[in-house]
Amino acid sequence: MSRANAPKRSRRTQTSGVALIMSDKKELHLRMRSIAIIPARGGSKRIPRKNIAPFGGRPAIARVIDAALASKVFETVVVSTDDDEIATVARRAGAQIVMRPPELSGDMTPMNPVILHAYEQMGADYDAIGLIFATAVFLTPELLRDASDRLAEDADLDYVLTLRRFETPPQRGLLCDEAGRVSMCDPSSLTTRTQDLTPIYRDAGMTTIGRTRAWLSGSHSFTARTFGLEVDALSAIDIDEPEDLAFAQALFEQRFSTRSTTRQSPPQxxxxxxxxxxxxxxxxxxxxxxxxxxxxxxxxxxxxxxxxxxxxxxxxxxxxxxxxxxxxxxxxxxxxxxxxxxxxxxxxxxxxxxxxxxxxxxxxxxxxxxxxxxxxxxxxxxxxxxxxxxxxxxxxxxxxxxxxxxxxxxxxxMITDSPLLPARPRGRVLVHAGGTGGFDKVPAVIDAITQVTSKRDWDLTWLCPTPESASWLKTRNAIGKNDTVETWRSGAVWKDHDLIIGPASTSLYETIMQGALPVSFPISDTQGEPRDTWLNLGHALHIEAEEAKDQSFVERLLNFADEEHTPLRHLLTTYSKALDGKGADRVAQALADLMNGSPVPQPSNAPTTGTHIRPCTIADAERFRSARNAPLVRNVSTDPNHIIDWPEHLAWWLKTDAERFVIETDGQPEAYFWHRPRSHDGRNYMTAGWFPATDQPSLAATLRLLQWQHERTAQTHPDHIWVATIEATNKPGIALDKRMGFREAGPAAQAAAKAFWPGTDKRFLIFEKPAA
CATH class of the missing domain: 3.40.50.11190 (Rossmann fold)
Known part of the structure; x- marks a missing residue:
């Protein structure tokens, strides 16, 4: 049994001949040739003409036909009836008609002969037959697709059946004999809490989809190998009495014509x-x-x-x-x-x-x-x-x-139907270049993947949507003898791999949602979002356009992705929580609000005012790197010619125990800074660095960050000696250090500084500040 839209998948269990599977909907597109058969007698005694009773201005059976056709599950939708008026209504709604003979039109006629008669009259072979009840007006195309997919994905199943849970546990039922004496149906349940009783279900009377061979064999869905798909109580209403019909019609009007559910009648x-x-x-x-x-x-x-x-x-x-x-x-x-x-x-x-x-x-x-x-x-x-x-x-x-x-x-x-899946063990890698297969746009990236794969134990798959894309890879000698080549597929396409290398497109979001680690790159001008953007999601393995031309750069980043898979996945888990798969529903609701004149929810963008110091997150990492590489900073560093690239910076960010901060004024960064405890020859030291975020750093902001930093470390590491190097011609920096209490370093601190910064030579002064 599965509640439609349930969030988790678990193992199958067997209960009373019905296979119960707690599962969310899985889009498979394993297409079977299917026919829908809708039985609709005209001779209902308790509710005359109930099969064409109006629901939202449209006959009940027409609503059911609409759902069957919209599902695109069935090649053919057939109504089996003995009534000319029902036949006319059904034909206008798009169904084909089979007129059933009198011997199959009685109120005691079993369902299976009716199904088989309609099937035989169509004169074609189908893999599956879907029985749909004519008054199942709350049936949706999504439910039919779900049922069909369940049957398609499991070759052992005979049927998929909609179920409804009994509102009151039948175990609590009472029997009453001729003398009026009461006894329990199940005395063993007397002291069991209601929530601990095994749920019991009944046929919801909406649809049963089964393999044709199962229908033809005469097997019953209650005793065959059947998957139960649970629906809510208000979708599975038995219409047996006039009161049931009145209730169902009222519920239909409320559900589909009020703005609270935003479904309109007639639809916009x-x-x-x-x-x-x-x-x-x-x-x-x-x-x-x-x-x-x-x-x-x-x-x-x-x-x-x-x-x-x-x-x-x-x-x-x-x-x-x-x-x-x-x-x-x-x-x-x-x-x-x-x-x-x-x-x-x-x-x-x-x-x-x-x-x-x-x-x-x-x-x-x-x-x-x-x-x-x-x-x-x-x-x-x-x-x-x-x-x-x-x-x-x-x-x-x-x-x-x-x-x-x-x-x-x-x-x-984010508009996607991607499922949310857990992370997986490392080793399976998939490479793609989007729906057009544009591997030729990034030859250096492809060459880097080939080189790294040859040195690492990767199970590599190339996803090629076109013959041309596979051919290009072959001419590049990119496809190894143990590699797999697949054509494009949809659904949870990334679920079998733990590292996905591909364009910075919709697939990137889906990769994250499906529990894999993405390495992304642009293959067109429309994919020009900088690394800063993706870091907001915790995605730290984006390759920018110029970097994608550098095979060595890409190789180092791929190696880093393999070696640091766990912390990189942790970043995604931490920062991508808003990527929850509900974006399409949020957008659809906003559009409905827009069309109905209702307020459209707006994200909060309240500006930050004043000067603040806050801890850095991974979203700050690229701007932090830019500040480290600024000419103003490099000119007074131990290696002025060295440009810190992204793999080096990312390794420093993830693999060192430095604390990093930014000081901002009115939401704009003034400077980035870090400090880190170190040890040398049995002594504890505090090292640090700060980098202006602009070409003209604010003296007030600089003084504030240095004062804050020293006050913080005095509390967190009171026994640590500050040690710093500074280029001898950097007079403003020297003045600031002296103002903060630094003095010329002694031999021990000088030795420590040279060990911490091997490039320290005679161009630099070394200062220390005693422990707090």
Missing amino acids: TVILRADFFPGSGVGHVKRSNVLAKALANKGFRPILLLDAAARPMGFPFETSAAIRFLSADLDETADAAETVAIARADGASLVIRDSYRVGGIWEDDLTRAGMTVAAIDDLGDSKSAQLSITFTPGAKRPSNLEDTAHFLGGEAY
């Missing part, structure tokens, strides 16, 4: 304009598809409007909406005109842009045409959209956005 249509070309890859189409699914769950009717170049390709995921195509040769004005025409034809007033090919001109044209425009704004170029969304870590509101526009920024709004 929304256009999602996504591009597909080598500069964007399949990522925009995929995330627009995920957002379409979230919008459908909120009651919208989504339509994907894609570049025509996407038409011939088979997307490695199941689409969640109707699809229209536009020529990729249109300019922004023509594209906008075509988009408006399609939106008006489909009754849409909301259009979402997820495209690099169109921008401000397109948005202006749609706004003038009366459309509400939202933009997934990776490039920060949106101006007139009413809602701008970017999931760039640490994103701030763009200055060019209209004051009246709403803004959603940060990784909490």
Whole structure:
């Protein structure tokens, strides 16, 4: 049994012939040929015509057919009926009709002969048959997909059955004999707490999907190998009495017409304009598809409007909406005109842009045409959209956005259907270059991977979405004899590997969510986010564009990733908590609020004022490195010509016990500084360094940080002697040291300084400050 949307997966257990599996939904796309059969007699005695009773202005069976067709699980949806009116309603809703004979139309007719009759009448072979009940008006396409995927993923299963837990434990049931005397059904449960009783379930009466061979054999889902998929009580309402029908209709109206669930009746249509070309890859189409699914769950009717170049390709995921195509040769004005025409034809007033090919001109044209425009704004170029969304870590509101526009920024709004998975043991590495397979864009990175793999015991997989990408790797001699080459796949694609090397794109977020360690690099101009951005997520292994041309640099970073896998994973775990997989729902809710005139939640961006000292986080590490490398600093260092690159700096950050701090004024860094306890010849020393963040450091800020630093270490390390080196011509620095109580170092402190900083020579003075 699985509650739909349950957060965890665990092992299978067996209970009363029903396989119970606690699991979240897993998208498999192991496609079976499936047929849906919806039995719908016309002769219901207790509730006449209940199968076509109105729900939200639409007949019950039409609602069920809608869900079956929208699920895209079934090649064919069939209604088996003996009633002409039901047949007409079902046919108009998109189903095929099988008229059943009188001998299968009685109220005592078992279900299996009805199913088999309809199946045989269709005259085609299917792998699976889905029985769907005609009054299951709360059935969703997602539930049908979940049930189908469960069956597809487990070859041992015969059926998947929707279940509903008994509200009151049957173990508490009472029997009453003819004399009126009461006895317990299960006396052994008398003193057992209710929460300790084994849950018992009943058929929810929504759907049963089974293998055709199981149906044809006459096996019953209650006694076969069956997976139970639990649904909530308000989705599985038995409609047996007029009161049940009235309750179900009222609940349907409340659930699907109030803003609290944001599903509308009739649904609002929304256009999602996504591009597909080598500069964007399949990522925009995929995330627009995920957002379409979230919008459908909120009651919208989504339509994907894609570049025509996407038409011939088979997307490695199941689409969640109707699809229209536009020529990729249109300019922004023509594209906008075509988009408006399609939106008006489909009754849409909301259009979402997820495209690099169109921008401000397109948005202006749609706004003038009366459309509400939202933009997934990776490039920060949106101006007139009413809602701008970017999931760039640490994103701030763009200055060019209209004051009246709403803004959603940060990784909490990442649109993905990626599962959240735990980290895995080291050793399995996957390399990819996005949906277009652009390995040729980063030859030095590929060569570095080949070299490092030859020296490390890596199980390496190359993910090649096109024959050309695999061919290029072969001509580069990149694919080793023990390497694996796979074509593109979707879902939890990164789950089998612990190190993922690939572009800084949507896949980077999914890598983190699926428990792997990413090494990223740009393969297009649209992936130009600097390392600073990714450090907000705790992602410390980003290779910037110029660095990606340096094979030696990449090799050192890959080796570091392998050697320091655990602390690097810890950074991701610590800083990526907002990447929780709920971004699509948050964006869909904001869009629903926008269309309903409700307040759209805004992230807090309250400015920091005044001067403050705070501990550094990994998000400060790249700016800290820049300060260490500033000419002003290097000119007075022991090695002025040495530039500290990222692997060296990252090793210092993760592998030393230095404390690091930054002093900021009005949110802007003034200087970075560190201190670290060391020992030499049995004596305890305190070493430190500070680096201005600007070319003109503030004297007041410098004095404050030095005073704070010395007061702190006097409390944390009172027995440590301060030791410092300073270039002899650095008069301001010498004056500051003397002001802080330093004096010329004695022989012991001089020996310690030269051991700590081997480059210390006659150009430098050595000072010490006695312990507190």
